[in-house]
Structure formats: structure tokens, C-alpha cells
Amino acid sequence: MRWGETIAAVLVSFVYGLAPFVTSTLTGVLLGACGAFWLLLTISDEPTDKNAPTVTPIHLLVCFYWVVALVATALSPVRQHAISDFINLTLYLLLFALCARVLRLPPFRNWLLVLYLLVSLVVSVYGVRQKLFGAAQLATWVDPESPLAKNTRVYSYLGNPNLLAGYILPAVILSLIAIFAWRGTARKALAATMLVMNLMCFRFADSRGSFIGLALASIVVVLLLRYWYSESLPKFWRTWLVPILLGSFVTLFAVAFGVSEEFRLRIVSIFAGRGDSSNNFRINVWTAVFQMIRDRPIIGIGPGHASFNKVYPLYQVPRFSALSAYSIILEITVEMGFIGLGVFLWLLTVTFNTGWLQLRQFRRIHSTDGLWLIGAIGSLVAMLGHGLVDTVWYRPEINTLWWLMVGLVASYWTLQPSHTNQEISPNPQPAAN
Numbered sequence: 001m002r003w004g005e006t007i008a009a010v011l012v013s014f015v016y017g018l019a020p021f022v023t024s025t026l027t028g029v030l031l032g033a034c035g036a037f038w039l040l041l042t043i044s045d046e047p048t049d050k051n052a053p054t055v056t057p058i059h060l061l062v063c064f065y066w067v068v069a070l071v072a073t074a075l076s077p078v079r080q081h082a083i084s085d086f087i088n089l090t091l092y093l094l095l096f097a098l099c100a101r102v103l104r105l106p107p108f109r110n111w112l113l114v115l116y117l118l119v120s121l122v123v124s125v126y127g128v129r130q131k132l133f134g135a136a137q138l139a140t141w142v143d144p145e146s147p148l149a150k151n152t153r154v155y156s157y158l159g160n161p162n163l164l165a166g167y168i169l170p171a172v173i174l175s176l177i178a179i180f181a182w183r184g185t186a187r188k189a190l191a192a193t194m195l196v197m198n199l200m201c202f203r204f205a206d207s208r209g210s211f212i213g214l215a216l217a218s219i220v221v222v223l224l225l226r227y228w229y230s231e232s233l234p235k236f237w238r239t240w241l242v243p244i245l246l247g248s249f250v251t252l253f254a255v256a257f258g259v260s261e262e263f264r265l266r267i268v269s270i271f272a273g274r275g276d277s278s279n280n281f282r283i284n285v286w287t288a289v290f291q292m293i294r295d296r297p298i299i300g301i302g303p304g305h306a307s308f309n310k311v312y313p314l315y316q317v318p319r320f321s322a323l324s325a326y327s328i329i330l331e332i333t334v335e336m337g338f339i340g341l342g343v344f345l346w347l348l349t350v351t352f353n354t355g356w357l358q359l360r361q362f363r364r365i366h367s368t369d370g371l372w373l374i375g376a377i378g379s380l381v382a383m384l385g386h387g388l389v390d391t392v393w394y395r396p397e398i399n400t401l402w403w404l405m406v407g408l409v410a411s412y413w414t415l416q417p418s419h420t421n422q423e424i425s426p427n428p429q430p431a432a433n
Contacts (some may be wrong), residue, residue, distance in 0.1 A: 004041050007275070010110040011037055016116050016404065020157045020167060020399045022122050027396040028091065035094030038101070039323065054064065054104065056413040058354055058406065059097070061347040067092050068343050069303045072336040076302025078310040085304015099407030109411065112404070113174065113372065120171035121194050126199035127156035127164060131204040151262055154204045158397060165207035166392040168297070170379035170401050171323055172198045173217055177375035180225070181368050213385030218249055221378040228363060228370060282389065285322045287367055288315040289330050293337075300337040307393070308334065324394065328387035348384075355409045362412075369412060376408040 010072045015030045070091055075237045076082035103109045122307075131154050153161040175198055178191035202210065230238055256263050292301065292315050301311045305323055308331075312322060325331040333341045364369030383402055387393040393402065 001041060001044055004045065005105055005108065008034075008037055008041065008102050009111065012095075012099060012102055012112060013115055015400055016112065017119055019400055020119065024396050027400070028088070031091040031095055031400075032395075034098050035091050038094050038098040041098075041101070044286075044344045054100075054413065054423060056100070056354065056410045057350050058347070058413065059100070059411040061343070061350050062093055062096060062406075065340070065347055066342050068299075068336050068340045068353070072299050072340060073302050075299050076307055077296075078302060078307050079123055081306035081310050082302025082304060085306050087303070089303050089368055092403055093356075095400060096403035096407050096410075099404050100410040103145045103408050103411035109372075109408070116401070116404070117171060117175060117178065117194055120175075121197055123156045123158070123164070124168060124171070124194075124197040127168075127201035127204060128197060130154040130156065131200075134433045142265075143274060151206070153199065154201065156201065160392075161205040162207045162390055163207065163392045163395055163397060165202055165205040165210035166213075166383065166386055166390070166395075166398045167204070167401070168198050168383045169213055169217075169386060170405065171379040172202055172214065173221060173382060174372075177371050177378075181371040185241045203263075206388075207390075208267075209386045209388070209390040211267070211383075212389065213382040213387075216385040217378045217382035219246070220381045221374060222246060222249075224359070225372045226376065228359075228374065236361040261345050281320060281322075282326045283328050284317040284320040286322075286330065288312065288317055289325045289327075289334055290323075291315045292334050293330070296337060297333075298337045299339055300333065303335045324391040325387060326391055328384075328391060328393050348380075351380070351409055354413055358409075358412045358414065361414070373409065373412055376405045379405045380409075 011034045013031070015027065015034060018030070019027055066089070069086055073082045073086040083266045099112075100318065131152060135152060135154060154164065156164050157168060157224075159187065172195065175191055175194035179188055179195065182188055194298045202214070222242060225244075226238075226242050226303055229241075231424055233241065257267060258264070289312075292311060301307050308324060316322070329341065332344050336343075355373055359370050359373050362373065380402070383393060383398065383405075392398050
């Protein structure tokens, strides 16, 4: 198929261009189209240097993860409900496979990154507008007895401030990276504008879990940027860049903590334990989830919220109904047991290790692709940090971004030369007499 990659890029563009604005049903239809087209490409293409599918270690672990989910579905006590969510998981994994293929081509990679940043800019602008002009609060997202009960938390087009923060989180990281990667004053100014608007919307969403994700990602990105620029930095900056940047973040946090009462109360509420209604709700849900894991620790109850909704009421603390485990680690363990959790952690290890090895290669050849790789790694860390205390990770707007970042790392994968091959020349020259 001569235009296979182009058509694939168009389908993927529809997913990321429309995800914040359309229903989950339409997103599911687009995911189905992407999955079907990936299968068509895989079956029809002849293996050539241009379009041969590249099976990376990440692909193998994703396939292993899918197999474990299949077994969990087959052994689920609520198999009929698990099947529908297993199909959804399959569509996400097929999206990863298509993204990893499309992103290998630099024009499509640049286009998809720019598309996401532009769409997130639109989402952020509308979120900031809600803060300036007011927005109806669609649900009680803060403790009604807290001084922040009347605080406006923006939600933009996504209908939920925690979901909005999770969607904007990778955009914050990537817009920062764009300042370093894009050339030209106009492009850098656009990247700076994106960063400012994304940070403003992110702050106004007031999601405590996303604050945790951003803090972890900031540390990772600063350390990787320090590594990336270490050879070109003067000795003073090689020594003091990381302390200065981290100190600046701490200072900025301290200023915001001291100046903004809203920010201060939200941060303090993280450590309030059961004194905060949101914390108390999560603790009660986690208590029930631990009991669910205890009863089915090996392979879980089956993937998806439909399975969870059928089994959780048997364990729930009275008056604390929930749609999920409010932690992706606990959710994966409930759904696929410790086997599934082990495979997921293995997938994370392989993904980050693949990214690190390729980053070292890009640094040796001074390729700007290394900066986007840093952005992908930072985005994954940010979403994981947020997901430790929330499950917006499972929503289509976030989960599609997760597999886009994993696909971006996989698209850069190249076979690492062995130590032996590096030492032995392929065309040895005879020694001079």
C-alpha cells in the first residue's frame, strides 16, 4: 500500500485531534478504525526497508500484557462483562502498534506532536477563560466543608478537572521541550506561549494527583536535560545547573504556597488523611480493593471497569461506591492479579531502558530527536505519578496519550550493537610488515 503510512497518520490524527471534544463512543469508533487499518497494513505489506514492521522489545512486552489480559478475561468470574473491556484494551494496544509504525517517519512524528500541542493549547485557553469568567461546577470536586468549597476548578472541554489536568500534563512537558527543540524565534515564542497557557490551565484545574505527577516529571526532565547538554555546558553550569533548577522549582513552589491560599489549602489537604473527604473516600475504596486482591491475587477479576463494577459492591464499605480502584497499580492488580502487575512493571522497565539507551545514541550524534525522547519519558513519568492516586489514566483522552508516548519511545528503537561487534572491525586490514 503506497499510501499506507499516510492514511494511518490521518486516522491517528483524527484520534488525537478530536479526543477532548467528542464522546468516548466516537473515540472508540476511531480506535476501531485504527486497529483495523493496522491489521490491513500488517497483512498486505511486503517486507521492505521502508515499511517492514519493526518488532521492538516494547512490542513484545505489550503483546505479553495482552495475553495476560486475555487469560484474565477467560478466567474472570464475570466473563461477559470482562470481554467488552478486553476489546477496549485491545483497541488501545492496536493504537500503540499503529503509532509506533507511523512515528518512525519524521514528518508524521513532527505533525502528530504539533497537533497534540495545538489541540492542548485550545483546551488550555478555554480552561483559563473559565477561570476568568466563571464556570458552572458540574460536581463536588472538593470537600464541601473545606474553605475551598466555592473555589472554581476549571474543566474545559473534558467535563472534569482531574481529567483535564491529566490531559494537559504531557502538554506541559512537551511544550517545555519544544522551547529547546524548535528553531527560530517565532517557533520558540509559540512554544513559550503554549507552556504558559498549559501551566495556567493546569494550575486552575487544581488536581492534587497531577501536582504529584508534575513534581516527579520535573525532576526527571531536569536530570535528563542536564545529561543532554553536559558536554556543551561550562564547568560551572555542569556542576550547578541541576541544583539551581531544582532550587528554582522549590522557590517557585514556596512562593505560590505562601501567596495563594487556594494552592496552600490544596497542598495541605494531600497530607490531611481522613480529614479530607476526598482522601477519606479513596482510603475506603482502597480498603475494599485490598480485600478483592486478597481473594483473587493471581490473575484478578478480569480487565475493565465493567468487571470492577460487578465485583466491587460485594466488598465496598457502605456508602462508598466507586467506579475504579483510584490507583492504576491497584487497578491493574485487581483486574489481572500480580501476574498482570508484574508484566506491566516489566513493560515500564523495558520502555524506560529502551528510551535511555536510544537517548545515549542521540546524544552521541547530537540529534534533536533526543529532546523529544526526553519529553516522552517525562510525560510517562508524569502520567504514572498522577495515576498513583487516580484513575483518569483509563479514560480515552489520557490512555490514548499514554500509548502515543510509549509508541514514540518504541519508534526510536534501533538494534543496539553488541560489545563484540564494536571491538572487531567488519573489514580488518592486514597488519603492516
